[in-house]
Amino acid sequence: MRVQDVYNVIYTHTEGEPLCIIYSGVPYPAGSTILEKRAFLEENYDWLRKALMREPRGHADMFGVFLTPPSSRDYDAGLIYIDGKEYSHMCGHGTIAVAMAMVANGLVARDPSGLTRIRFETTAGLVVAEVAHEGDRVLWTRFENVPAYVAAQDIAFELPGYGPLKADLVWGGNYFGIIDLRGTSLRIAPENGSELSRMGLIAREEIRKKVKVQHPTEAHINNLNFVTFWHEPTIEGCLYKNVHVFSAGQLDRSPGGTGTSAMMAYFEARGVIGLNQPITSEGLLGSGTFEGCLIGETTLGTVRAVRPTVKGTAGMLGTASWTINREDPVDAGFLVL
Template sequence: MNRNNFANWEAPASWLKISSLECHTGGEPLRIITSGFPVLKGATILEMRRDCATNYDHLRTALMFEPRGHADMYGCIITPAERADSDFGVLFLHNEGYSTMCGHAIIALTRAAIEAGVVEKCEPVTALRIDVPAGQIQAYAEIEQGEIQRIYFDNVASFVLDADAEIEVPGLGRVRYTLAYGGAFYAYVDAPSIGLSLQAENHSQIIDAGRRIKQAVQASRSITHPFQADLGFLYGTIFSAPTQTPGVHSRNVCIFAEGELDRSPTGSGVAGQAAILHAQGALPLNQKIVIESILGSQFQVSAVSTLSYGAHHAVIPRVEGNAHIVGKSCFYLDPSDPLQHGFIFR
């Protein structure tokens, strides 16, 4: 083993130290904060979200922005459970603020929670209940001979808010979109209809188009969640297109927050896609489809049940994917560092 004296460096005791577990799901990063973050106040996840945004947003930027992160970084804070039957709660972080739901994070958290002993490992299936801003998520891991074989979760009620909308977008012209909710609201756009390639080498153009569409939709309409005002906002734009990959239904590329490009197929995004396809009669209950990301990583999604959700006909989507642990990190905030709270270029 190659070790040198640089490993002997120690931070002054007065510096804030924040530790994390580093993961990815289908290429999309997840930084799980494991220690050092202040305890958030509130009886619900939404109340804790407000407390974090009001009092500790400088720590979000410190952990998501450069030099500790980057413009497409994603993370989460573990909180006490909101509900008596939940295992824990989670607050999601990104370059713009705080997500309401995140499927790729749920998949990574399920693996990490089981492997770290946060919940007891049970064969053949370990079930978790996780409180998120959008509600309670039921997550599952199938286990064989002590090893996780499959991870999937049942999402919150997902529905179509506007099946046929159109907006004038600077630089793109008239753009047709569907507005749907899968734990967050997205504007879904058929990429070929605007001449947009979803190949990885076209990522800059995809980000630009996604930001333009999001800004135009936000400026043109209000978005209301049936029950929680805090959930009523447009989170991003999702582009869909056919793919040549055998056995794959389509490719999804999500541009969310402040121009972040999701490396995964987007868990809450494919949940909204399931709601759209079910409403169109193209996805019967319990029929599984595979959706790929800009990297070719895959999520499997189905609609497992229907329900009324306020005035909306909704489905409960089931999303399956895989996650990997890639490291542990320890970050320090030097009070004399003028860039201690981070910076970002997008």
């Protein structure tokens, strides 16, 4: 055992979905863009991602974010999202949580009005959050996400045991393959987690075979990582219940922030909802909701897109100062799949 560098983190959850916020210990190159910062992490600090996301400090479903300095005065901070397997372009449950944590822990100056605005730089684009607070209480976050759009509809594929289905490919900060489970026997519930995970990975591979993924304006965004299953809600007043399957088969416990953005674009394209029509989304656990709204139209290059906002709340779980022995293969992080 020897003295190691120390990395300070904050732990939160958003409707059950965890977040490890890594806010110290990484010497990002001065003046670097968010893409350059991610490349720097991938080349020099990917071991830190693995050590904090994986066992013994994390677990198979841990999610995290590197909270970085801004690259210019146009932003207040940068967000680089991670899990035990890879990096994500954006994360809504994470944005809700990190914005509230920044206000609660003094990482950003509070606006005297009780509504603090934070401009985040992500690898998906600009995300603007507003955090409500009153006295020593931090109440909620609402953020305007990057523009969302439907890239493809009615992608036919076969899901073993559940017959022929169709998926829509939708961008909402990440690309999602959205699949309607109504009419099948597969239900979205924690007790069906293993089956949902297995079917999500199969569906993702089938969709990847059928469509080429490429963002209209961001050349670096060309991957499908998320599959969303949805059916009727179990909470009164919700438009739907869904679960997002991603990376190595992890299940988002929350309704999903980028997922709610994609789902609103999906429903708007099919005429189910309109602009400026608030909706409520239900997640895997059936115990909490997000509020969403499409506040307008825009374009991504020549592609029509919509402007999603998502509102939710997160809870503080604790803080930690981690030391990591990179010479110990167990201490450096491992996964049991």
